[in-house]
Amino acid sequence: MISERQLRILEAIISDFIDTAQPVGSRTISKKYPLGISSATIRNEMADLEELGYLVQPHTSAGRIPSDLGYRLYVDAIVNEHTIGLQEKEMIQSLLLNRIIEANDLAKQASKLLSEFTGLVSIVTIPKFNKCKLANLKLIKVTDSRVLLILVTNTGIVKNIQLAISNADQFILDRISDTMLSFLEGETIEKIDIRSIMRLKDKLQGLGTFVDYLIPILRDALKSLNGTELFVEGLAQILSIQEFANTEKAKTIFEYLKDPDNMELLIEELSSDQLSIKIGSEIKNPILDACSIVSSSYKVDGKSDGKIIVIGSKRMDYGNVVSVVNYISNTLSDVFSGINL
Structure with a gap:
């Protein structure tokens, strides 16, 4: 003591x-x-x-x-969390909610705001697509050999996947889309497996052969949706931090944070539920031992699925960073819970 x-x-x-x-x-x-x-x-x-x-x-x-x-x-x-002023709150809400209807756009805008308000590197992830619930689905013929699969989740995340399917009539694709949606709506993407799709054959009389052809293509497409999507802003801020300026350390950190695989591993190691501040050696990564990381999560359907992260030098203004992270985290939780702000 x-x-x-x-x-x-x-x-x-x-x-x-x-x-x-x-x-x-x-x-x-x-x-x-x-x-x-x-x-x-x-x-x-x-x-x-x-x-x-x-x-x-x-x-x-x-x-x-x-x-x-x-x-x-x-x-x-x-350190005490600063209080964000009414003007700053209104700016964050207006920029996050103004004509943004897709989760990807919302996360990208939130990351940009975080970086602008803190002057540091910011990362916002959206919930893993395969853990979200299916809200809409459509198969659209693009060419004679290509079909576009559009998946929309209850959180507003939209995925477009091109499928190599030849000679498919649009009315058949519409029938399959409508049937799949009526059968699978509300299911999490990860629970839509081959068995689920196979059960659709009974509801698609006369299209058994086409459904058999479609199943492995859909299976591979759904498997590809398992990664974490993240949006990074302010990477160049690392190079301008006074104690890093014109040093090899800044370049090393910059190159490390540019790699999406490194970022995903870093994010996986951070707390998934509450505000966390890791300082220097606590990060347990020699490349980031001169940095601090402030992270939190936001909730989708009551679960802490998305993450918000700010990375800077250990000399960051912790009170300001914590206040901005907390406010944007709470705002995103409200937006993804369907609360009209």
Whole structure:
């Protein structure tokens, strides 16, 4: 445990470091922050905080900067979530709800807003398509050898898949579409398997041969819908962060975050239900050991399916980031629950 005075000194050091990106000395703290104690006392307390592991001294003659442990204490015990102003709330709601009808567009806009409000890298995922419920389905003949399968979920996610099907009349495709929808509407996509489709044959008298031909094509198409869709904004922000600027570290982080496979693995490891803040070594990824990640989830049908993530340096403004993440998370939960804001 550290004293209340040490906690106030640590808060001042981290606040100053967030603002300046420069190591902080005792004279700076005594001049800028009304703590009511001398520079010498602050210097002694800073030495104790360093010994306890909350501060580190990057150079012999320099001031101190927070350690991962110091940031963790700051986040858990000191930092307060900011209150988003009415104007900012109205802007977020209008930009998220204005003429957006598809989940993909909504997630993309939410990611863009997150990056603009925080100045950091943002990621928003939409629920895995195969875990959503089927709301509409249509087979449309495009050419003599191609048919377009359109699937729409209850969350507004739309998928278009081209199928290699030859010589299919549209009236037959309409009949199959209507029958499949009446039979499968409300089922989750992952539960629509070969057995489900096979049972349709009894309702499609005279089309048994065509349905047999269609089954393996539909099976392969549905299998392809298992991945996570994510929308990333603000990647270039990494290159402009002061402590990363013009360094190999920034380029390494940038290249890592550009890879969708890396992003998907990172997202899978984050908490799926509540606000989470991981700092430096807590991320357990040496490439991101100079970063912090703030993440949360939003709910679809009462389940925490979509994720919201902000990635930046450990020097991020945690109060602001947490407030924006929470507000956009709650807004998306309301939108996907059908609440009219």
